[in-house]
Amino acid sequence: MSDSNLNPQPLPPQQQPQYQQPYGAPAQRGWNVLAIVAFIATFFISILGIILGFIALSQIKRTGEQGRGLALAAVIIGFISLALGIIISIIVIATIAANPNVYYQGS
Incomplete structure (x- = not known):
């Protein structure tokens, strides 16, 4: 047995193995702000929430x-x-149209 097997020398920086995440496991990034805004906006202005939601999904x-x-x-x-x-x-419009005299107080 030689001492070189027991105490290996470090590899030069060019030959050191690169440690990466496994394939298919991308690094998790932060939250998409537009998704949060879309979720809140949809309770107040539906069409705005829909539009922002689709943009957020794309992003x-x-x-x-x-x-x-x-x-x-x-x-x-x-x-x-x-x-x-x-x-x-x-x-509401159909109800008012069906009973015009109930809702209209003309002179």
């Missing part, structure tokens, strides 16, 4: 940031609230 796909669930929730909640608003508006 998350490109950058790998966190927040896909928030952006998806913003889009879904935005569409649901927009649809409910349209349905309620149609019902």
Whole structure:
């Protein structure tokens, strides 16, 4: 046995192995701010939340940031609230149109 096997010399910097993350496990980045804004905005202005949610989903796909669930929730909640608003508006307008004398106090 020789001493060189027991105490190996360090490799020069060019020959040292490169330690990287395993393939398929990208480094997690921060949260996508637009996804957070979209989620909050969808409770106040549905169409704004929908638009920002789609933009955030596109950015998350490109950058790998966190927040896909928030952006998806913003889009879904935005569409649901927009649809409910349209349905309620149609019902109110149809009710008023069916009974014009009840709601109109003319002189």
